[in-house]
Amino acid sequence: MAGIILQDVDLEFRVDALKHDTFRSALVRFLGRRTSRRIKTLQSISLRIERGERVGLIGHNGAGKTTLLKVMAGIYPPQRGLVATEGHICPLFEVVTGFEWDASGWENIRTRALLLGMSPGEIDRRIEGIGRFSNLGEFLDIPVRHYSQGMHLRLAFATSAAVEPEILLLDEVMAAGDVAFIDTARRRMNELMTRASIVVFATHSLDMLPHFCERTILLRHGRIVADGPTREVVQRYEEAEAEAPGAFAEDARAGRAGGAPSAPASSAK
């Protein structure tokens, strides 16, 4: 029985950790009793996704879509709140990382499939099909460092798409593919989406969203501002956009959320 439950999840990034803290800065902070700068990327997120649901995630860049997916995937442990998931999860994002650059396409398929939870026997059975689906032909024999970005995408997508997970977490992956690939990928995603128990799909393609997802969540500054039937939520997003173009993005830059309590860019103890 697959399911995702998030309760009051807060997630923040410590800025100095992102800048690769040095001993000196850690010492200065310790002596100065200064707490590090924090950026709140998710704030009191609570949601419940049941078996059979296909959920869209929309919002501006930096609204927290990818971060939310990564929390669901168990990659980011939140500082506060509860995350409970049931079922085999397959994340599909940031596809241009996580390659063994010197290994061939075939080897990368194997490694990736293994990491995604396929058994070695299953990989043996399916690797042919994955290679065919990637449509990379002879390129599969050469190291992936010689691949173009679109080819990386094909390889990663073909592998992840073969996993057939119960919970599929997708982050707008099709941006870098060519037209033919986008077509295949879309078909495959359709298949996956009908087979997976749960799909969560972060995207900017508002027009295709209603075909995939009946429910959509709108994020803004790491908060859920709307959660409901896709058409209504998309409409709300578009209306807000029409009234004040880029308002959401403006807010993000200014570091304040209209109505919602603001996220302090820095906090001092």
Added chain:
Amino acid sequence: MRAAFGDVARSAGLWHIWVRLGLQDVRHKFRRSTVGPAWIFLNLGFLIAAIGVIYGRLLGQDMHDYIPYLTAGLVIWQYLTSSVSEGAHAFVNSEGYIKQISLPIYVYIFRCLVNVAVTGAISFAVFLVVAALYRVRVGAGTLWVLPGLAILMACTLCAIAILAHLHARFRDIAPMASVAMQMAFYVTPIIYRAESLHSLRWVVDLNPLYHLVEIVRRPLVAAEPAASVSYLAAGLLLAALAGSAAGIIAYYRRRIVFAL
């Protein structure tokens, strides 16, 4: 703490993943080189020839004892330095995986151990050749190498875990650790023998790395167990490393992904 331990246990259970990744790392180290893993042999061979001739003469050593002693020491030492330098990068090098696949991150610690252990095992072949050439004594006592190796590997596993966490957060750790190992080389009897230090012998006796090397080297070159104090010291070192590793894991475990 219990959750951290569960993560480590779960990672260990995913052995088919980290064995594959680790072996792949070994293969890729030499992928585009003509002689490939033979570089491991060449490197050691030249070192042994150069050090053996110069220092063997300088220190007035009997070559029949000295060359096997030197070889065993160098093989063990190279294993230690590569665990330190590769260990520090265990998480950093696996960043791409850590950020997009939700496997417990200790998979990448074990991956690193496989990498350095297999490389070490390959270079061990050099010792076998040298041992055959110089007719090193082999007997029941040689089996003492097994507990020695077990302690050595457990120590390096802990060291990799410690350094990987720290280096993910503080990027000065890797160069610092490699400088430390360079310095440690001079106070660890690899080229010379502990006995040659005479009144300075205590420096070596206080060096836990000496004991760690001893418990593997002595059974190999003399077919006898190392001094019991060496086992005690190595055991204490392992306990200290395991304790620090547990503490660091419990503290940093959930922050690693943010530090990468």
